[in-house]
Amino acid sequence: MGKSGDRTRVLLCGLGAMGSGMASMLLENPDVEIVAAIARRSSKAGKDLGEVIGKSPTGVKVTSDIDEAFRSKPDIVLQSTASFVSEVFPEIEIALEHDANVITIAEEMAYPWAASEELSDKIDRLAKEKGKTVLGTGINPGFVLDTLIISLTGICRDVEHIRGKRVNDLSPFGSTVMKTQGVGTTPEQFQQGLESGEIVGHIGFPQSLMLIGKALGWEIDEVVEEREPIITSVERRTPIITVPPGYVAGCRHTARAYSNGKEVILLEHPQQICPELEGVSTGDYITIKGDPPVNLAIEPEIPGGIGTIAIAVNMIPHVMNGPAGLVTMADLPVPRLWHTITAVSRK
Amino acid sequence: MGKSGDRTRVLLCGLGAMGSGMASMLLENPDVEIVAAIARRSSKAGKDLGEVIGKSPTGVKVTSDIDEAFRSKPDIVLQSTASFVSEVFPEIEIALEHDANVITIAEEMAYPWAASEELSDKIDRLAKEKGKTVLGTGINPGFVLDTLIISLTGICRDVEHIRGKRVNDLSPFGSTVMKTQGVGTTPEQFQQGLESGEIVGHIGFPQSLMLIGKALGWEIDEVVEEREPIITSVERRTPIITVPPGYVAGCRHTARAYSNGKEVILLEHPQQICPELEGVSTGDYITIKGDPPVNLAIEPEIPGGIGTIAIAVNMIPHVMNGPAGLVTMADLPVPRLWHTITAVSRK
Numbered sequence: 001m002g003k004s005g006d007r008t009r010v011l012l013c014g015l016g017a018m019g020s021g022m023a024s025m026l027l028e029n030p031d032v033e034i035v036a037a038i039a040r041r042s043s044k045a046g047k048d049l050g051e052v053i054g055k056s057p058t059g060v061k062v063t064s065d066i067d068e069a070f071r072s073k074p075d076i077v078l079q080s081t082a083s084f085v086s087e088v089f090p091e092i093e094i095a096l097e098h099d100a101n102v103i104t105i106a107e108e109m110a111y112p113w114a115a116s117e118e119l120s121d122k123i124d125r126l127a128k129e130k131g132k133t134v135l136g137t138g139i140n141p142g143f144v145l146d147t148l149i150i151s152l153t154g155i156c157r158d159v160e161h162i163r164g165k166r167v168n169d170l171s172p173f174g175s176t177v178m179k180t181q182g183v184g185t186t187p188e189q190f191q192q193g194l195e196s197g198e199i200v201g202h203i204g205f206p207q208s209l210m211l212i213g214k215a216l217g218w219e220i221d222e223v224v225e226e227r228e229p230i231i232t233s234v235e236r237r238t239p240i241i242t243v244p245p246g247y248v249a250g251c252r253h254t255a256r257a258y259s260n261g262k263e264v265i266l267l268e269h270p271q272q273i274c275p276e277l278e279g280v281s282t283g284d285y286i287t288i289k290g291d292p293p294v295n296l297a298i299e300p301e302i303p304g305g306i307g308t309i310a311i312a313v314n315m316i317p318h319v320m321n322g323p324a325g326l327v328t329m330a331d332l333p334v335p336r337l338w339h340t341i342t343a344v345s346r347k
Numbered sequence: 348m349g350k351s352g353d354r355t356r357v358l359l360c361g362l363g364a365m366g367s368g369m370a371s372m373l374l375e376n377p378d379v380e381i382v383a384a385i386a387r388r389s390s391k392a393g394k395d396l397g398e399v400i401g402k403s404p405t406g407v408k409v410t411s412d413i414d415e416a417f418r419s420k421p422d423i424v425l426q427s428t429a430s431f432v433s434e435v436f437p438e439i440e441i442a443l444e445h446d447a448n449v450i451t452i453a454e455e456m457a458y459p460w461a462a463s464e465e466l467s468d469k470i471d472r473l474a475k476e477k478g479k480t481v482l483g484t485g486i487n488p489g490f491v492l493d494t495l496i497i498s499l500t501g502i503c504r505d506v507e508h509i510r511g512k513r514v515n516d517l518s519p520f521g522s523t524v525m526k527t528q529g530v531g532t533t534p535e536q537f538q539q540g541l542e543s544g545e546i547v548g549h550i551g552f553p554q555s556l557m558l559i560g561k562a563l564g565w566e567i568d569e570v571v572e573e574r575e576p577i578i579t580s581v582e583r584r585t586p587i588i589t590v591p592p593g594y595v596a597g598c599r600h601t602a603r604a605y606s607n608g609k610e611v612i613l614l615e616h617p618q619q620i621c622p623e624l625e626g627v628s629t630g631d632y633i634t635i636k637g638d639p640p641v642n643l644a645i646e647p648e649i650p651g652g653i654g655t656i657a658i659a660v661n662m663i664p665h666v667m668n669g670p671a672g673l674v675t676m677a678d679l680p681v682p683r684l685w686h687t688i689t690a691v692s693r694k
Contacts, residue, residue, distance in 0.1 A: 139502060154657070154683050154684065155654040155658050157372050159689070217685075292649065310504045311501050314501050314503075330681060334498040334676070334680075335497075335500075338564075340505060340564065342505060342506070
């Protein structure tokens with residue numbers, strides 16, 4: 001955090017649900033100053049950040065002009081604008097050109113080499129030239145089905161197979177998520193949606209698999225993904241959608257990594273609305289077949305939205321002190337809460 | 348690991364159950380060369396390391412002469428000789444004087460400042476002068492009730508209280524462990540054993556508490572430990588001891604950390620033989636009262652012996668590439684399996 005006593009100057013790039021949540025969290029942290037906030041939507045630009053995120057005025061005016069935003073000389077950019085490396089690359093490049101570190105929650109950036117070696121190498125080269133650090137993080141990819149798994153293998157003498165499963169409830173989410181998971185479609189429409197690319201399931205499986213493989217020194221020579229409809233046998237209902245029996249309540253997305261022709265990692269992420277209506281409870285599960293075996297459960301699952309907001313903010317000190325270049329969660333010290341709000345004495 | 352392709356030169360200091368287990372694990376790793384092994388017991392000195400650990404000959408002769416051992420010019424020392432900072436300090440000092448990095452499983456070394464600021468500062472100073480890294484690790488302290496907890500707080504916006512519980516089975520252990528846990532005593536003898544210091548319970552609670560506190564920036568102003576007998580209501584029996592009803596089957600050891608007069612961390616470690624006979628199942632449990640809350644279970648518990656052997660060996664690459672000085676598990680990248688024995692393709 002630069003000189004002792006300095007506050008870290010943060011630029012928020014993206015003010016959707018994730019960016020707004022990061023803003024709220026940062027406003028409670030006395031070691032941080034939000035120096036600029038970029039929103040794509042012109043309806044937000046020109047307003048005070050506090051107004052945009054439903055809080056008291058902050059004195060920071062939201063802008064849609066990236067050049068204007070960087071005149072605030074941020075130490076670090078928190079980027080929450082898109083999912084894919086190709087989409088977020090231009091903003092990351094601009095951030096580095098302005099000598100800022102970057103934390104992004106773009107799913108593909110958790111292990112960007114899986115999506116684009118070329119853009120990843122460009123980011124890495126520029127970050128090293130500038131002596132800055134770029135990290136992709138989030139709950140998943142970024143923590144539950146990769147970083148947490150990696151850290152558990154640290155207590156093993158050998159590992160033969162890894163299975164991770166994240167069972168969550170999509171009920172709180174909005175219409176975009178329902179569409180990308182196929183919620184409310186018929187089985188036929190689900191199939192068509194997969195083919196047209198409208199239904200995508202989870203974004204990030206190749207990243208989690210390659211991140212684990214890289215950390216363990218495993219050569220992953222094939223990744224196979226599968227997406228199946230979760231067809232409900234009872235009516236399921238959320239504030240925005242009602243799914244009758246026989247229709248699709250979500251997407252059961254799995255991914256397998258093979259090494260030397262053998263399955264070595266299986267990740268499963270069935271996402272649906274109201275899983276409890278058919279007796280499915282939510283949780284994060286990791287099973288390592290190894291010496292010793294490890295059998296972990298986190299119940300309920302770590303919530304994706306809050307968790308992503310928190311880990312992005314909590315990684316700021318690690319990134320500020322990180323090695324120059326494009327890094328992953330496996331390259332940095334174990335994550336941890338940065339700032340405690342409740343009444344403990346702080347050092 | 349020095350130049351690419353070089354094997355890491357390891358000196359084993361201590362060849363008890365832990366050191367022998369590390370030796371076995373290292374012998375399977377082609378990136379390692381065991382260059383020397385020190386045993387205190389003269390019955391082991393002069394023998395081939397393979398013979399001492401029950402394996403094929405290795406060509407490494409066990410010695411009780413520390414100066415002779417260091418003539419092998421090790422890159423790193425794995426120390427498993429004792430529990431306390433004051434006991435292991437002389438060997439760590441010698442290792443650093445010989446330009447070797449150190450990984451120790453001495454429980455107090457997981458956060459050595461809790462036991463001795465003075466010796467810790469000396470180690471840190473010497474390590475920095477020599478450009479070497481010294482790490483204390485293990486399963487507990489070192490991972491389950493500290494590093495794992497720290498990493499889970501990384502997905503929290505706030506944390507109010509942390510509770511960790513490790514429930515294990517002492518049945519496989521030998522007479523030393525039975526004595527230090529008070530197994531087989533009467534409740535009165537247990538009390539006397541606590542007072543005389545013969546019964547100690549778990550070693551490492553202050554270390555785990557301070558490691559968490561340091562990582563989260565919490566000022567821990569008081570640590571309170573409590574040790575109670577676990578009195579059995581049924582006969583419990585292991586190969587080396589039989590405990591009748593009304594006698595002590597183990598030690599329920601708890602530790603609390605206070606900040607600003609408020610309990611912020613509670614760690615519990617009831618250790619006993621045959622817990623299943625009274626319906627107690629074993630496991631590692633972490634409950635974070637925070638935003639979001641986290642509720643984790645690992646069942647059965649991560650085995651202490653294998654886990655300690657594995658994590659000590661697996662941390663070698665991190666320590667070889669670590670920052671100069673005395674570090675903790677919270678300062679280094681997330682742990683991970685170093686070498687995979689089973690048939691995956693290796694990078």
